[in-house]
Amino acid sequence: MHTILPFLLAMIAVIVLLNMWAAKLRIAYPILLVIGGLLISFIPGLPKVKIDPDLIFFIFLPPLLFEASWSVSFKEMRKWWRIIGSFAFLVVFFTALSVAVVTNHFIPGFSIALGFLLGGIVSPPDAVSTGAITKFVKIPKSTSAILEGESLLNDASSLIIFRFALMAIGSGQFIWHEAALSFVWMIVGGTGIGLIVAWLFVKAHKLLPTDASSDIALTLIEPYFMYWIAEQLECSGVLAVVSGGLYMSARSLVFLNSASRIRGFSFWESFIFILNGIVFLIIGLELPEIVAGLQTEGISLQTAIGYGVLVTAVLILSRIISSYTAMVSTLIFRPSVAPGRGGSLRNRLLLPLMLGWTGMRGVVSLAAALAIPITLHGAPFPHRNLILFITFVAILLTLVIQGLTLPYFINRLRLFDSFMNEEAEEATRREMKRGLKQHVFEFLKKKQENELKDHAGIELFMRHWEEKAKVADDSWMNEKTKAIFIEMLEVQREYLTALNKDPKINEEIIRAQLYQIDLEEERIKSS
Known part of the structure; x- marks a missing residue:
């Protein structure tokens, strides 16, 4: 404990320093965090940080999703729900399917189930990364609403794919009708449980003589309760947190006073910033062990990097193809709700390309990869180290390549000038x-x-x-x-x-x- 505590404090100090450096360079801080995590992994003698895979989701996901649901505009989500829904569910499934097919074909011993597991991990774009990058450019509220709403819901759909793939790998079979019923229960039950628990906490805030400190403490435990109860009933804990967070956010003026809202905003901003940084640094610290595991499996580092580049290319192409498909479908069936309507033909053709280029991966993918069990039926989980490595490469490449070029492309192409008012x-x-x-x-x-x-x-x-x-x-x-x-x-x-x-x-x-x-x-x- 005396060794780990100073190390954890040093990690937080590194996160803060990297954030300040990112602000000075005017780039998104997740880019420097993932690079910093990679560089830190080469420092010899660092203590090993081990987190139980079963606890990864429970520790990191609930607060991350809860804060995101408070930040998003539900009114804008409702306005663009068709496009958000298609990106959050259909595009995620198409991406996961593409990854599954490609990895099954090119990676020896990689089954379709393992491919879907990897696809579920890397398919959701990261809300924090996208928001941190787009704050340096001006984009229309319709585009930002689509990106925020998508990033809030696609975590749920991707983790549902992750769960079903994990079950298929563990049991060796996949029964479609049982999976369909389970899928419906996960969505309906998770949403319902989140709303019920959120309603109870709203009542607690209103009836109990709380002050700002106790209100913030309650908001800290609320997402964990929503997630845990839903998971115990085999529902989607992610959807429980998202639906409960949206419900409470819409009623924050009713059950929170001004002091609680002001101090809560500052607390959650700092807390989420630290959580994101810790996850990025943890994966960096585990990289040497992951690379060593690859070598024991007979996979060279160069080959593993090639697989990571291949999967990243599939992710980018799948999202761009999906963006153009969504644009065509919207123009055919619902032209009145197409974002950016009224702009020039050039800009309307380039808009899906830019939406496709916003698919930076981040902390949810890292948490999902780390949550893969170490063993399966007493034997090492197949290709766990390779999946972790590919996930890290995909995050690194999308953040660095797309994250650094996206602001330049938007400013250079003046894509949104005709949409901004x-x-x-x-x-x-x-x-x-x-x-x-x-x-x-x-x-x-x-x-x-x-x-x-x-x-x-x-x-x-x-x-x-x-x-x-x-x-x-x-x-x-x-x-x-x-x-x-x-x-x-x-x-x-x-x-x-x-x-x-x-x-x-x-x-x-x-x-x-x-x-x-x-x-x-x-x-x-x-x-």
Whole structure:
């Protein structure tokens, strides 16, 4: 313990330093993390970090998926659900099938079941990597919504493939009708359990006298409860966490106060950042052992790298082909919902290519690969080291090749210029703030007329809101005026919540304003 603890602290320090370096270089930090993990593996004398494969999913997946479900815009997901659904399920299955067929043909001793296992591992693009890379370029909200929604749901579909492939390898057979029933139960049961558990936790937050610290502690254990209960009932723990997280995110204004939301946002941002970094470094630390395992299986490093490059090429081509297929299908059957409609023909033809080029792999693939059992029926699991190595190569190549070139291609091709409408978004912000100002001013007038005719601070309130200027003397801010101010902030939240129902309004603008209102409430409470 005295050896491991300083090493773990050093790992976190390395993660932080790599993130700062990535920010300075203006590249996505997962790229440096995966390269850093690779370089660290060559340092001699490092202690071995071993995590039980059965615990990998349980430790890392629930919080990663829970945080992602809170960050995504459910309104945008609902708007683009057809494209998101096709990418999250059909494209993942097509990719896994492609990997299975190619590896079965080119890798000696690699069965179709093993190919599907590898395909389930490497098929889902990584939400964190995609988000970290696209933050350096401006992309339309429709494209970002598709990428975020896809990355949230494709983890579930890919891990379902992973589970069925693992069962087929273990039993040596695959019964289709039983698999179909199990598949339906995993989806329906997982979603239902996630919603039920989330509803219970929302009630707990509302009924218990919680503060910000206890609220954050509860949100930390919630995804683990959702995942564990669903897995015990043989449902999809991933879908349980995603559905429960989306339910709680949509109701966060109801059961969390402003302090809990502000502090919770900071906590989860740091926590997820550290989790991602640890997984990347762990696989780097295990690389020497993986390479040694390859040599005992009679597979040279050069051959293994070749297999990794082959699988990576299959992943990229499968996603690009799927992107163009989805575009053609959408234009034929639902032309009104095609993203980027109205742009030039050149840009509409290049858009699927860019969507296909966003398939960077990351932490979920690493966690799935590490979760493969070490033994099967008492014997070493077939080709486990090779699957781990191919997964690492696929992540490394997609992050470095696609991750470094994607911002350049978007800026160079000016692909999204015709789809971006910054003036419209700025107009939306101005209209929102004007509506807020008018709504609050009417609230204060009604308050003055009905309850506070002789209140000394109400006129200052009205002038403060009308002129948006600081008042030099804060002596008028007594307990009663604080209560009015906080009530006024709640009125603003209600207005913004109602405004967010408009499908034309970008939810990111609403969320940013709600965060500012939370900050203002905390400032008033502490004054």
